[in-house]
Amino acid sequence: MRRWLTWTTGFWLALFAVTWGLSTYSFQLYRALDARWIVRFPRGYQLSTEDWITAFLDWLVDRAHFVLFTFRDVTRAIAALIEAPYQVLRNLLIEGFQSGLGESAVQLAPSLSWIAVIAVAVAIAHYARDWILGALTGACFLYLAIFGQWESAMITLASILIAVPIGAIGGLLLGIAAYRSALVDKLLRPILDLMQTVPVFAYLVPILILFGFGPVAALVATVIYAMPPMVRVTIVALKGVPDEIREAGQMVGCTRRQMMWKVLVPSARSGLMVGVNQVIMLSLNMVIIASMIGAGGLGFDVLSSLRRLDIGGGIEAGLAIVVMAIALDRVSQAFATRGVQEPLAGNVLQRHPWVSTSFAVIAGTLILGQFIPAIQSYPDALTLTTGPFWSDAMEWINVNFFDTFEAIKLVILQWLLLPVKGFFTGIPWAWGIIAAGLFSWKLAGWRTGLLASVFMGFIAASGLWDKAMVTIYLCGVSVFLAMLIGIPLGIWAAERPGAGRIILGLMDTLQTLPSFVYLIPVVMLFRVGDFSAMVAVALYALAPAVRYAAFGLREVPEPLIEAGRMAGCTPRQLLFRVKLPLATPQLLLGLNQTIMLAMSMLVITALVGTRDLGQEVYIALTRADAGQGVVAGLAVAFIAMIADRVVHAAADGQRRRLGL
Structure with a gap:
């Protein structure tokens, strides 16, 4: 044991010493040996990966033909399938239903009133758990109306209501496929790793090229970003179903299809709802990034405030996203823990009191809203704003604590950031590849060490x-x-x-x-x-x-x-x-x-x-x-x-x- 500790300590000290020495004296080494390649990967040997990917996407969009259709036809079909329900939800929540375009458009029906949307949200929350959750959800949606974020919030909600079902259902089906087939599982794992580790901005560009600028491209990006956790949770949830339940299904003669959809999936419902919760939260986290390619809504408000350095407007729109996230998160968690309820007795209205109440509120506000505008749309005169408060608070902090913040910043820069930056940026690429391989091999085995060396080699060969x-x-x-x-x-x-x-x-x-x-x-x-x-x-x-x-x-x-x-x-x-x-x-x-x-x-x-x-x-x-x-x-x-x-x-x- 003592020999192992001595050898391990010596290994790490030697690795650090060599890395520190090379990072500190790499420039002198380069000057002494007159070898630029020691510090910078030779340009003549760099990979042309960027050109290959760009050329492939150009071919895919402009020249790829299948038997009966082109790839552009496929992307347009996907866009149409997503855009149709998305537009219906936008009409239902905020824009209303119209016939015609421009000045000749005729209003066929108004959107749901703000009162009706809050009532439906409260009904769903109460059905999921109790009155406390219903009151919390209603307060969250009421906040959006009072603080002037209703229209943007409804656009964001329409995106969430499209992205979450696609991500949840797609993730469920892929998870089931991986659960049934070990080969599918092995193929999916590296793809899921890439989907969860590749920065969102990186695949916004191909999506922008394939689907164009607009809400459809934003929805596709959101689904890609939010789906992987659902796949992983589905696999874990299905594997976690007790053996007794599986055996009971086999004893009653269930087919493979019945075993999956009538035994395993219902038994794993609580775990699957955790995956749905993750899809919801990741979709909400994506709304700002997706606004860069045309999503609109609260995300666009935050992004535009950031560009203008409007601290008050940015925080106010950001808090609206947080409030919506709290409501959706709590409701989805409540559905995850909700047990099987006994059906109510009586007629249709008595068996489904919240559904009937929601329809009554929708119908009532639809009629009254034609005569009382405040019922249809929250009155602008009653709108509050916290933007000036946040701006004034930030200005007060800057005026009174500027010297303190600058002192803290200077100390951390001089004694932490700059020395660490000098250490890493001075590491020659060749030794960096070797050191990454040795470090990974020591902690995770030779396969991971080899993989780390290959990955770092790709980074160096790409000029990055x-x-x-x-x-x-x-x-x-x-x-x-x-x-x-x-x-x-x-x-x-x-x-x-x-x-x-x-x-x-x-x-x-x-x-x-x-x-x-x-x-x-x-x-x-x-x-x-x-x-x-x-x-x-x-x-x-x-x-x-x-x-x-x-x-x-x-x-x-x-x-x-x-x-x-x-x-x-x-x-x-x-x-x-x-x-x-x-x-x-x-x-x-x-x-x-x-x-x-x-x-x-x-x-x-x-x-x-x-x-x-x-x-x-x-x-x-x-x-x-x-x-x-x-x-x-x-x-x-x-x-x-x-x-x-x-x-x-x-x-x-x-x-x-x-x-x-």
Whole structure:
């Protein structure tokens, strides 16, 4: 054991020493050997991947012909299938039904009134759980009307009501296929990994080329972004159905189809609803990004406020997204835990009281709204706004705490960001590939080490090495700070239940805030640059660090804690010598999720002046350059996949060492 520890320590020290030396003296080494290739990958040997991808997409859109149709016909058919129900929902929720175009258009029927929409939302929430949830949901939708966000919110809601069913049903079918076939499962896993790690901006460009600018392209991007969790949850939920239920289905003679749809899927309903909840939350998180290709709604309001640096308008629209997310999240969670209810007796109205009440409210407001405009549309005179409050608050903070913030920023830049950046950006590409392979091999085995070397080699051969090192530096520092703050908060939440409810509630709020919302106050306080990006990423990635730390400590077996107490451990010793070591696997999984969120946020921080792979992806989006966007996105995905496999392997190894 002592020899193994000595060898392992020596390995890590040697790896760090060589990397530090090469990163510090790479320029001198380059000058001494007169070999530019040591520092920068030779341009003549770089891959032409960007050109290949761009040429392929051009061929696919303009010249690809199948037997009876072209690829453009396929995309137009998909767009028509999505656009038809989406337009119906927009008409129903906000625009009304019309005949004709322009000035000759004739109003056939108005949209649902704001009162009717709130009543239906309350009815659904009450059906899912109880009056408390109904009141919360009604208050959330009423907030949208009172604070002038109703029209944008209804456009966003129409997008969610289309994207979520497509993502949930598509994910369910793919999950069932993977559950039934090991081959499909193996083929899907790397695809799902790419879908979850490639930055959203990267596949916005191909979608923009294939589907054009508009809400349909935004919906397609939202479905792609939100579907993977549903696939994974479906596989896990179906595998988690108890064997007794399967055997009961076999004993009554169920066919394969009946076994799936009448036994397994109903039994896994609670788990599947968790997947639906994830689809809803990811779809809401996507609304701002999707607005860049024509989604509109609340996302467009936040994006336009960010471009104007309108702190009040951006926070107000962002809070509207949070309020909608809270309502949809709580209702979907209620459906996930809702048991089978006894059917009510009586006639149709008595058996379905909420359905009949909803129809009555819709009909009543439809009629009265023709005579009383305030019933149809919330009166503008009664609208409130918090925009000036947020703007004034941010201005007051800037005026009174500018010197303090600048001092903090300067200290962190000089003593943390710049030294770490110098370390990573100075690593020569050749040694970086070798070091990544050795690091991954030591923690996760030779296959992962080889994969890491191949991935890093692709990044270097694509001419993105310098950008990738900046990405790793920003992600590393942000994750370090998130874990440094998150683990103590998680410990506090686990050790103090009262504080835990407040802390975990705050984490719920942070997770429902759209990623763009973090940028607005950060830019106003710290302006653009790496420091602002680091703060935004650390805040966005904080939640899993807190949650997994709290979960890991709460899951420590009680007999082991009692054994520690009987051995005379103080509360401090019990925490650091019993609980935290046993919670290490969960802490590592929290680290994994923190890294994944940080990588996804880094692409968005390109808007505040970072010079990393995220900037490459964003520039590709502004130029509609599919090749550049996909290659830079793959580089981000490869870094994320290496981190994912290494951290998972470390967590599994720790479990084995602890005998868990």
